[in-house]
Amino acid sequence: MHIGNVYAMLGAWLSAHAGDGSESGKVLLRIEDVDEPRSVKDADKWIMDDLHWLGLDWDGEPVYQSQRTEIYEEALQALKSVGVEDVTSADAVSKGSSTSADFPLVYPCFCSRADLRAATAPQEGDRFLIYSGTCRRLLAECPNEVRSRLEEGRRHSWRIAVPEEGSQGSIVTFDDRVFGHQRFDLPLQVGDTVIRRSDGIFSYQLAVVVDDLLMGVNDIVRGRDLLRSSALQVWIRRALIASGFAAEYGIGIDGTIAENGKTRTVRGENAGRGFGDSSDGGAASAVNPAHAHLPLIDDPSGIRLAKRKHSLDIGALRANGVKPEQVIGYCAWLLGVRPPDRVHDLDTSAPIAMSAREALHCFTFDDIRADNSDRILAPNWTDEVDRPENGSVA
Ligand SMILES: [Zn+2]
Incomplete structure (x- = not known):
């Protein structure tokens, strides 16, 4: 550390x-070693040793992302089963009125790194690359071409689509306890994002949202360089709920988790203080966590x-x-x-x-x-x- x-x-x-x-809330320790080849051996033990030395304790056993690949795969399959509008109008999906014209929420991307570099605007400070949408257009215009490429086994990643510019659900808002009200235009500021890389590794963005949901995380504290990621994660969280994935694990859209047959509400010390997404009533829960993004630190x-x-x-x-x-x-x-x-x-x-x-x-x-x-x-x-x-x- x-x-x-x-x-x-x-x-x-x-x-x-x-x-x-x-x-008082709990502190959960999660080892984000989803990218196993790049993970340093024993880094988890050094981290825990440093935390013990510092007196920063945590509750329960640490969770290792490298042991949760099957869960991320399940999440991906659930997301593949729905369309963008199923997420933006979550009421519609429960009424079974999803239309076949709805664009798939997750689609294959065949772009190489070089393609992406050539087609993308310069990176912003938080290294966020806004995807130009090449393979989104390919799927919209030539679905047969996409099908045949998949059948051929062409190398591809999977991207999660965000709503179109100006459409319902394209704006994500949340209240940050340090930086105040946040508003992000998903298509303009975030774009369609890789959730599974072409080498089969699940992205940080998908893994953390799946884990936050299933671990009942209702309070997220981290650096302000992740503000934009938080907007994307709000979208992914919504998608995991609309796709039915969260319900598979007993997580209700009101922030309750079914546990041993009983339903418990996942609320932290901030419940009712209006820290969560103001549009959802404010109480912090696993489906509507409170956020605090911290200023960054520069060395001398x-x-x-x-x-x-x-x-x-x-x-x-x-x-x-x-x-x-x-x-x-x-x-x-x-x-x-x-x-x-x-x-x-x-x-x-x-x-x-x-x-x-x-x-x-x-x-x-x-x-x-x-x-x-x-x-x-x-x-x-x-x-x-x-x-x-x-x-x-x-
Ligand atoms: Zn592509």
Whole structure:
């Protein structure tokens, strides 16, 4: 892990445990190793070891995406069974009024990497490639050609289609606890997206939505570079519900999960506070999760931490004698935690070493929302983290 991962994990941990304690949420650990060839051996063990060291605990056993391929395959098959309009008018599908003219929700894409590069507008900051729609047009205009290519066994990926520009359901909105109301035009800003690659690997975008739904995730905290992915994931989540996949697993469209014959409502500490999609009434649930996207962190030279140097890895910091409370304290400070000091004349505008439990007393998303600009890591940040002598910060 690097300091940016700790920052995001701490944000999720604090969000789950914040509140009056009567309805504290759970933190779920998922190892996103769906791309097995690229996964580093034992990375999961290092991550869990770092989390233990940091005192960031989680509930239950970790879930490994590499063991869930059959579930993603099931999801793909369910999505193949419906059309775009089945998703945009979810009422219609339950009434059985789906039309044969409806464009398939999922279609094969035969484009090579080179085709995609040639046909696509320059990438935006979050590396989102908006697909030009070559194979969508091919299917609309020459369905027989598509059929024969599939029969020939031509190499292809599978894309999920989004609604056409200006059509019903083409705009996705959700409320973000840090960046406020979000509105995305799916065809213009997201486009049809690969959910299974031509090498057979399921994409991050499909796998996380399937897992979030089935794991009952109702509170998502992560970097703001994933805001646009969240819009796409709202669409995929809707599609998994409209296709009947979610119902197969007992997940009702009102956010309930059937469990041991009983129905339990999946709501977190944010239920009823209006954090979810305002168009759906607001309560956070597995089908309508709350979102909080965090400012990103740059290293002192202005480079995104994702492209960091290994000196910022937790392993290197541990080897250099840095204490977990220093790492947590600094990340909490980046998350806007400013503890009032009741004992000392500490400068509370400076980072203070603390545990995650201590940070919990002073954490609120309002502070991040008040200043949601990207963070810059100080060059010698570990030296800046103070510790009150009696150890109490809250
Ligand atoms: Zn294509």
